Amino acid sequence: MKKLIIGCMAGIAAIISFVGCEQDKALYSGPNYLMFSDTIYQYAVQETNEIFEIPVSATKAVDYDRNLAVEIIDKESNAVEGKHYRLLSNTVTIKAGEMAANVKVQGIYENIEITDSLGFALHLIIPESEQWDLYTTKAKVVMQKSCPFDIHNFTGYCRVTSTFLSSDYMQNVGIRLITSDVVEGEENTIVLHGLYFDGYDTKIKFDRKDILRPLIDMDKHVCGLTSEPFGTIHGDGNLRLSQSANYTSYYSSCQDFIFQYVTLSVDNKDGSEYGVVGTYINLIEWISEAEAEKLKEQGY
Structure with a gap:
């Protein structure tokens, strides 16, 4: 950047x-x-x-x-x-x-x-x-x-390509088709539904302070259960997703995508850290309904 x-x-x-x-x-x-x-x-x-x-x-x-x-x-x-x-x-x-x-x-x-x-x-x-x-x-x-920013361009169907999804944990899934919506009452914020696993939401906020630095922000949150990728319970049983502080995560208002570095970790029941799963890259691209239908036909 x-x-x-x-x-x-x-x-x-x-x-x-x-x-x-x-x-x-x-x-x-x-x-x-x-x-x-x-x-x-x-x-x-x-x-x-x-x-x-x-x-x-x-x-x-x-x-x-x-x-x-x-x-x-x-x-x-x-x-x-x-x-x-x-x-x-x-x-x-x-x-x-x-x-x-x-x-x-x-x-x-x-x-x-x-x-x-x-x-x-x-x-x-x-x-x-x-x-x-x-x-x-x-x-x-x-x-x-620098294209005009319209948060509604970041809603609807999106294709997630992630190094986590294509890792051995996920048995080479590679791509995931999800949807997103604007979060009402929270400025420049969207929610991704089921980024990695069904039933878990991820909020992402677009930083609009400097158009030359189109950055994003995401709070640490539970994105799934350890039993889903690993087949067993580790720590408190929850997978937590946070944005990496070591790399720049950003969005493009010209091409309607988010490029994000994230870290997956697990805590103990007392709130202390159990361990870090790893750091991964997410490419989230907003696509048309026609493109989404094609992905559905392919089993995504």
Whole structure:
């Protein structure tokens, strides 16, 4: 999964230190430098084609406007300007008395495919005297298509492919056909009916705070009995399913699936841990009724 790196005024942070109380500040008094605030940015290209801003920073404020040219580095880009994105201006102005401005870019949603991995590089054209050796005059922008989220796309029939279902415990079952519904009263939450075993529900919540990090969350819960895969009772007799904290579990609103790392474990009757069965991968894909009927005909 890719993480959004926002402009954090790296140059400014490196040259301004805070000592003691708020009023005791050591202010930068060196040369004036200009730079992109960071070297890489990730841009979620949405259906509404929002404008993305790439910040440019200065180490000092001056009493005049600074007009800077920006160019695209074609040999370091695989996204095509005018097809996949638009650079709204090839200049940027840091106004008098200010220390930052933004290069504005707009992605073209309809021309980007779901599986595309596209990016482009920009070069800030500034005098050599205003280039800081510690920071580059280049910035890379990576574009990721982000489809509108509709929780109802994650309801109905879904096909579960799991490394647990295809393990020796499950005698090479491999695939399971289940259904899901929206959980009323719980925001962005669905319930999967019978993820591994009939009669057991699994709630999954979609994290919508950051569209560049389409993560999911699941509380630890009972998903079956130890007697079902193992033929005998272990611990308190319940299989517990939890989401692995060591790997990233996520969803796709473009392709309507969940990719999840989970851990199966068993507790003792006193609540202590009896043992861990293992860590597995779930791929849960929402399918049409016609596809579901075909799976039913195949015995799923």
